[in-house]
Amino acid sequence: MLSHEQTSSVTSNQESNTYPWLSQRAWVEINLSALSYNVKQVLRILSAHTQLMAVVKADAYGHGAVTVAQTALESGASWLGVATVPEGIQLREAGIKAPILILGATHTPEQIHAIAQWKLQPTLISPKQALVFSNTLEAINCKTPLPVHVKLDTGMSRLGTNWQEAAEFVQLVERLPHLTIASIYSHLATADSLDPTTMKQQQQRFEQVIAQLRTVGIEPPCLHLANSAATLSDKALHYHIVRVGLAVYGLYPADHFRLNIDLKPVLQVKARVTQVKTIPPGTGVSYSHQFIASDELRLAVVGIGYADGVPRNLSNKMQVLIRGQRVSQIGTITMDQLMLDVSALPDVQEGEVVTLLGTEGKEQITAEDWANQLNTISWEILCGFKHRLPRVAMT
Numbered sequence: 535m536l537s538h539e540q541t542s543s544v545t546s547n548q549e550s551n552t553y554p555w556l557s558q559r560a561w562v563e564i565n566l567s568a569l570s571y572n573v574k575q576v577l578r579i580l581s582a583h584t585q586l587m588a589v590v591k592a593d594a595y596g597h598g599a600v601t602v603a604q605t606a607l608e609s610g611a612s613w614l615g616v617a618t619v620p621e622g623i624q625l626r627e628a629g630i631k632a633p634i635l636i637l638g639a640t641h642t643p644e645q646i647h648a649i650a651q652w653k654l655q656p657t658l659i660s661p662k663q664a665l666v667f668s669n670t671l672e673a674i675n676c677k678t679p680l681p682v683h684v685k686l687d688t689g690m691s692r693l694g695t696n697w698q699e700a701a702e703f704v705q706l707v708e709r710l711p712h713l714t715i716a717s718i719y720s721h722l723a724t725a726d727s728l729d730p731t732t733m734k735q736q737q738q739r740f741e742q743v744i745a746q747l748r749t750v751g752i753e754p755p756c757l758h759l760a761n762s763a764a765t766l767s768d769k770a771l772h773y774h775i776v777r778v779g780l781a782v783y784g785l786y787p788a789d790h791f792r793l794n795i796d797l798k799p800v801l802q803v804k805a806r807v808t809q810v811k812t813i814p815p816g817t818g819v820s821y822s823h824q825f826i827a828s829d830e831l832r833l834a835v836v837g838i839g840y841a842d843g844v845p846r847n848l849s850n851k852m853q854v855l856i857r858g859q860r861v862s863q864i865g866t867i868t869m870d871q872l873m874l875d876v877s878a879l880p881d882v883q884e885g886e887v888v889t890l891l892g893t894e895g896k897e898q899i900t901a902e903d904w905a906n907q908l909n910t911i912s913w914e915i916l917c918g919f920k921h922r923l924p925r926v927a928m929t
């Protein structure tokens with residue numbers, strides 16, 4: 535669980551068999567220069583008093599958590615955000631010293647022991663949970679207070695204490711032994727929308743809680759509210775930390791943010807042609823013959839399938855890049871393989887590299903393109919690539 539990282543580092547993308555990963559049938563390339571570029575682009579729009587938290591949950595959205603965390607920190611991020619305790623431990627085991635916020639809920643004494651041991655910082659969501667934290671830390675005779683982050687629900691209706699009860703909750707946490715409030719935060723539901731009404735309402739509720747706290751003499755040391763979309767949309771949402779995931783990976787939370795910042799996709803998905811053949815007119819391709827060749831057709835088999843994270847619902851709909859040209863995928867995508875119509879490139883060779891997501895010359899296919907075709911979001915596409923695909927870090 536903890537050492538899933540398959541990332542191997544190579545220094546260049548030259549076509550040779552010097553590097554063992556080149557013999558792979560399929561792999562994910564992680565462009566660390568693009569990652570560093572994106573981090574710096576986000577930093578450019580932040581004020582000096584705002585820090586960047588790189589959100590690296592879910593194995594850094596499928597990019598490989600340790601490599602991404604190290605590069606993001608080297609490029610100017612100062613915090614890391616994860617979803618779970620094991621995700622945090624994985625970073626600590628790799629020697630990462632930066633503060634790590636666990637965005638998800640933690641409840642059990644075992645989780646609390648691990649949090650204290652690995653110097654992770656939990657999210658507190660309710661009085662009951664806060665008491666378990668305080669009591670567990672008392673039982674293990676914890677000497678230094680644990681920094682905790684109080685999460686308010688201002689309208690997302692997900693994790694956190696409802697904003698109406700938030701001031702009371704913060705005062706309770708303040709009084710509990712073994713805990714010290716490191717920040718107060720909330721999460722926005724509609725920051726990617728062109729209509730800011732709901733977002734503004736959430737921000738107002740957040741501000742209202744902070745004002746209430748000030749009247750009872752509590753000045754929160756740190757506030758944060760913004761995900762990628764909020765970070766790109768309005769400086770007034772930045773506060774002391776912005777929690778940025780998607781933009782660090784080079785994708786836009788929505789189209790209208792393209793004007794605000796230049797980002798470069800970090801992840802590319804590649805696979806090799808494993809066989810090339812010619813099929814006569816009328817030949818069916820793949821399971822259930824969902825594609826029938828109308829003319830003679832040059833067919834290439836590629837060694838990647840839905841078990842690697844290529845959505846089967848893209849069957850007969852997707853395009854890939856070979857030699858900088860767009861080529862159509864044909865027939866049902868199978869577990870480990872898919873087929874292409876390479877009639878326009880009849881001399882394609884076995885072993886040639888196919889780009890499923892990425893850039894070749896002037897052509898680019900992004901996770902967003904797939905998301906649009908599938909009526910989902912690019913976050914889900916990125917998280918869908920399985921560990922069977924080695925992550926190859928390119929500098």
Ligand SMILES: *Cc1c(COP(=O)(O)O)cnc(C)c1O
Pocket residue numbers: 589591637721760761762763777778779780781787
């Ligand atoms: C995942 C997550 C983020 C990052 O969201 P992006 O839209 O990818 O920037 C920020 N905050 C919280 C609480 C999250 O769960």
